[in-house]
Amino acid sequence: MENPQFFKITLDADKGTALIQFDRPKKRNAFSQAMLTELVALLGALDALETVRAVVLTGGPDGHFCAGMDLNELVKISTADAYKISFLKDLTDAFANFSKPIIAAVVGFALGGGFEIALACDIIYAAEDAMLGLPEVKIGTIPGAGGTQRLAQALGKHKAMEFILTGDPASGSEFERLGVINKVFQQPEVVPAAIRLAERIAGLSGPVIKTAKQAVLTIENSSLDAGMTHEKSLYYSTFSLGDFQEGLTAFLQKRRPEFKHV
Incomplete structure (x- = not known):
């Protein structure tokens, strides 16, 4: 830079x-x-x-x-x-x-x-x-x-x-x-x-935060129905992330998650 x-x-x-x-x-x-x-x-x-x-x-x-x-x-x-x-x-x-x-x-x-x-x-x-x-x-x-x-x-x-x-x-x-x-x-x-x-x-998962931002911004350029469909697609895409698994595991184990941003 x-x-x-x-x-x-x-x-x-x-x-x-x-x-x-x-x-x-x-x-x-x-x-x-x-x-x-x-x-x-x-x-x-x-x-x-x-x-x-x-x-x-x-x-x-x-x-x-x-x-x-x-x-x-x-x-x-x-x-x-x-x-x-x-x-x-x-x-x-x-x-x-x-x-x-x-x-x-x-x-x-x-x-x-x-x-x-x-x-x-x-x-x-x-x-x-x-x-x-x-x-x-x-x-x-x-x-x-x-x-x-x-x-x-x-x-x-x-x-x-x-x-x-x-x-x-x-x-x-x-x-x-x-x-x-x-x-x-x-x-x-x-x-x-x-x-x-x-x-x-x-401090949260970088990929999840990016996905959440993208999901919210969908409403700016589409109807609610299309936005809901797109939101679901984005939501489902987080399931394959290591940070999603870490977040769930940490919650169940009652500890602070250690996100790797992947």
Whole structure:
């Protein structure tokens, strides 16, 4: 894994976790195309790294999560350019194809593309006073990295429409009340709490966690009946795993399982 320019990476092989921190503080972690390219490459590298089984993505304990796309770059992209380069598709594909759990730890602003990145994660922890929103309509465009789809899935049509059509943000506490955010904390506790959760998840069977994530995500792209069928297929596939046998045996023997991630 090459040394990143716009991110700080902390690997804990013993715990099976990785911490990715946005590192463009002068721009409130607003992302440039170079930054997006780097994030896509990082996700690919971490997905291939066997010692990583859960990831935390954050802006750091004292800074903003991500203020969205750097508008100095966005203003230069035409419709034709956007089609030509499939703008943001590499980012959304990278999250869609990432097989391991990603936990967003949101402090400060998560606006526009920053909120979309958080929504693309599997679990969101946030500071009570974090501000999250999709303000794109206020600059004459709409969310383009999955925000309209994921927020509508999370909130339902009417509430999502209100946020997207007004561009108004809301606090971490409000989005927790609405069910978008899993848990809120005092600002200094957000990242440590997310890391503890990642460590808990990484301590379970890696293949089983991947399979469980895949099963849950099935509902995003299929009907309930198809999702149930696919879930059963995935469920049955775990039966041949050594970790499944170890998990059952450990439960019956009333001891802690020793997963080998196979």
